[in-house]
Amino acid sequence: xxxxxxxxxxxxxxxxxxxxxxxxxxxxxxxxxxxxxxxxxxxxxxxxxxxxxxxxxxxxxxxxxxxxxxxxxxxxxxxxxxxxxxxxxxxxxxxxxxxxxxxxxxxxxxxxxxxxxxxxxxxxxxxxxxxxxxxxxxxxxxxxxxxxxxxxxxxxxxxxxxxxxxxxxxxxxxxxxxxxxxxxxxxxxxxxxxxxxxxxxxxxxxxxxxxxxxxxxxxxxxxxxxxxxxxxxxxxxxxxxxxxxxxxxxx
Ligand code: 13P
Numbered sequence: 001x002x003x004x005x006x007x008x009x010x011x012x013x014x015x016x017x018x019x020x021x022x023x024x025x026x027x028x029x030x031x032x033x034x035x036x037x038x039x040x041x042x043x044x045x046x047x048x049x050x051x052x053x054x055x056x057x058x059x060x061x062x063x064x065x066x067x068x069x070x071x072x073x074x075x076x077x078x079x080x081x082x083x084x085x086x087x088x089x090x091x092x093x094x095x096x097x098x099x100x101x102x103x104x105x106x107x108x109x110x111x112x113x114x115x116x117x118x119x120x121x122x123x124x125x126x127x128x129x130x131x132x133x134x135x136x137x138x139x140x141x142x143x144x145x146x147x148x149x150x151x152x153x154x155x156x157x158x159x160x161x162x163x164x165x166x167x168x169x170x171x172x173x174x175x176x177x178x179x180x181x182x183x184x185x186x187x188x189x190x191x192x193x194x195x196x197x198x199x200x201x202x203x204x205x206x207x208x209x210x211x212x213x214x215x216x217x218x219x220x221x222x223x224x225x226x227x228x229x230x231x232x233x234x235x236x237x238x239x240x241x242x243x244x245x246x247x248x249x250x251x
Contacts, residue, residue: 004207065092091232126142127164176213
């Protein structure tokens with residue numbers, strides 16, 4: 001049995017003051033749902049303060065990106081050790097990073113290995129564009145992202161991996177994928193390829209999330225699907241009540 005997992009990706013939203021208020025608002029509700037792994041991923045400027053607020057709670061903290069090198073001349077980047085000072089998780093290869101900041105399957109692979117090497121749990125994102133979806137290329141695109149992004153990872157390490165399937169056309173559009181359709185990609189493309197790479201036992205342990213217009217109203221339909229183990233939530237994770245309801249739906 002895989003423990004449900006719900007993470008809030010705040011993207012580029014909330015100053016430190018706003019982030020503090022939001023976490024204070026949602027923390028009691030999140031703390032109450034023990035049967036779900038719940039994680040918040042605020043912008044980097046708030047990680048230090050939020051890590052203090054979450055100390056001693058069961059709510060995890062994640063960064064939204066990291067660089068694979070240990071240190072050096074990489075202006076604007078955060079090293080794995082810098083992220084590890086405050087976080088347990090890190091989002092890698094989000095479609096917005098792939099689209100606007102040059103992340104590729106190759107850099108996703110480097111970042112994923114660097115995250116594991118320092119003891120962070122990577123949340124690796126995959127998903128097809130609208131054009132790829134309409135051309136019937138979803139399976140091929142997601143298969144390539146899984147195989148290339150996660151290659152040469154030790155199966156024992158891979159057990160801890162979190163994968164998020166986020167069809168890009170469903171992100172921030174209010175147009176979620178159909179729950180059965182998302183479950184089909186997650187089961188028959190993502191988990192199947194993970195089984196080919198790491199063996200079926202490991203593939204059955206890896207949590208795979210759906211992301212893209214998850215709301216409190218539709219979350220239950222996704223989480224009832226056999227291969228969907230939780231959600232990576234964008235917009236709805238910026239409202240305490242909505243995010244807590246989504247976590248409750250995962251329970
Ligand atoms: P929305 O929930 O706002 O569609 O964003 C999804 C997402 O990209 C989470 O990483």
